[in-house]
Amino acid sequence: MVSHTHPGTTSSALARLNVNAARVLGVPAAGYAHLLGTAPEHLDDDLCRVPTLTSIRLAELMTLHTPWPEVALAMTRQSGTGSLGVWDYLITSAPTPLAGIQDAAAHLGAALDVGTDSLLVTEDNGQVVLSHLNAADMSHEGACAVRACALGLYRHRLGTAARRGLVPLRVTLATPAPRRHDALVELYGTRAIDFDAPVSSLTFLAADLTAPTPHAQPGLSAVLRRHAERTLATATVLRDWLDLFRTALAAVHDTGALTLPAVARRMNLSARTLQRRLEEHGTTWSAEVEELRRTRITHLLHHTDLSVEAIAARSGYADARALRRAVHRWYGTTPAALRTTGATPAALRSPGPAPS
Structure with a gap:
């Protein structure tokens, strides 16, 4: 299991799948x-x-x-093989479908939360049983759609790996029985579906997998496993508005023209509104710019x-002297010493008076 799983988030690919399904359903x-x-x-990153x-929320809107x-069928139809990135190929490229779904289970964070x-x-x-548990706090109908879709995705990917349609021996869903089953029969290729089960699951003949x-x-x-791990380790995580702001700040910084109005335009806000939102989150424009530069310069x-001169130019400082003063303010040392020791910020001593 990889260590970088970013609980509370999903891959952008999953969000993209949901947005596409919402469009198809006319939401x-x-x-x-x-x-x-x-x-x-963000969806395309x-x-x-x-x-x-x-x-x-997208699932809830669709079920309204x-x-x-x-909804479960529409979501699965929007998720052709490859739409969930490396997680899909973990299943479809393994020596056997069973080995593939085991890899996918171990790296579930590459796609889901x-x-x-x-x-x-x-x-x-x-027999092989695939049991999926979803404990997200969502409306009843939304939870039903998500649980049913997850099983549909597993069946589809396993069929892609085997290069033939795989029909489960039985399906259990941790949902009440709906009025009509047609979409679920199409989703799973069988009418052997039990509802009100403790856990949503698919059961296959082991020989099929x-x-x-x-x-x-x-x-x-x-x-592919290493790629999944690297992707998670280098992910840009959006959990709240401040994450969104910091992503926009970094993007504008990379253009070489970092200004508050430029970031505000990127976020479709006025400069005044942006400043007010930063204050609401307990920070300021100058503090965020300083932290971004500190992180980039340290890296x-x-x-x-x-050279220090090149780093200063790349980081938005007027010259090397300004960068040296900033490094001393942050870490109480010089850029040369910081580079030599390779110390992490937490390991450095508290900053002293800035050099003249």
Whole structure:
């Protein structure tokens, strides 16, 4: 299991799937366009982690518009293989479908929120059971759609791996029985569906999941596991408005023209409103810019051979002298000493008086 799982967030790919399903179902965009993480620059960024609440709200909006079995089917239809990134390929590229779903369970955080979702794979008496638990706090109908969709995704990916339609022996859903089952029968390929179960699950013949994957490549699974881990380790996490602001701040900083009005425009706010929102979050424009520069400069000193002059120019300081004064203010040392020791900020002594 990877250590970087970012509880409280999902992949941007999952949010993108939900937005696409909402559009197909005719949910008015005005109902979700304001949600954190639904801006195109976040949905299209595969390194972005979107608040789980965004996907929950999207599911709830869809079930207000359409019965939940049809929502589950629509969500699954919007998730072709590859739409969930590396997590999909963990399943479809493993030596067997069973090995693939086991890898996917171990790296579930690459797509879902491990704070609310878990996938357990068990083998017994020639059968394999995939049990999915979703503990997110959402409306009844929204929870039904999410649980049903999760099983649909697993069945679809396993069928892609096997290169044939896999029909489960039985399906259990931790949901009350809906009025109509047609969409669920299409989703799972069977009418053997039990409702009001303790856990949502799919049961397959073990023989269906242990046959070699036709297009598996030796060693590819290990590469994909490492990629999933790196993706999570380098993710940009959006949990609240301040995360959104800091993402915009970093993006504008990288253009070389960092100003408050420029960041405000990127966030579709007035400069005055932006300042007020920062105050509401207990911070200021100058403090946020200072922290961004401190983080960037520390990284450049520790991980590059750039000169102090080059780092100053890249970080928005007038010259090397201004950067040296800033480093002393932060850490009580010089850029050269910071680079030599490679110490983390927490390991450095408290700053003393700034050099003249």
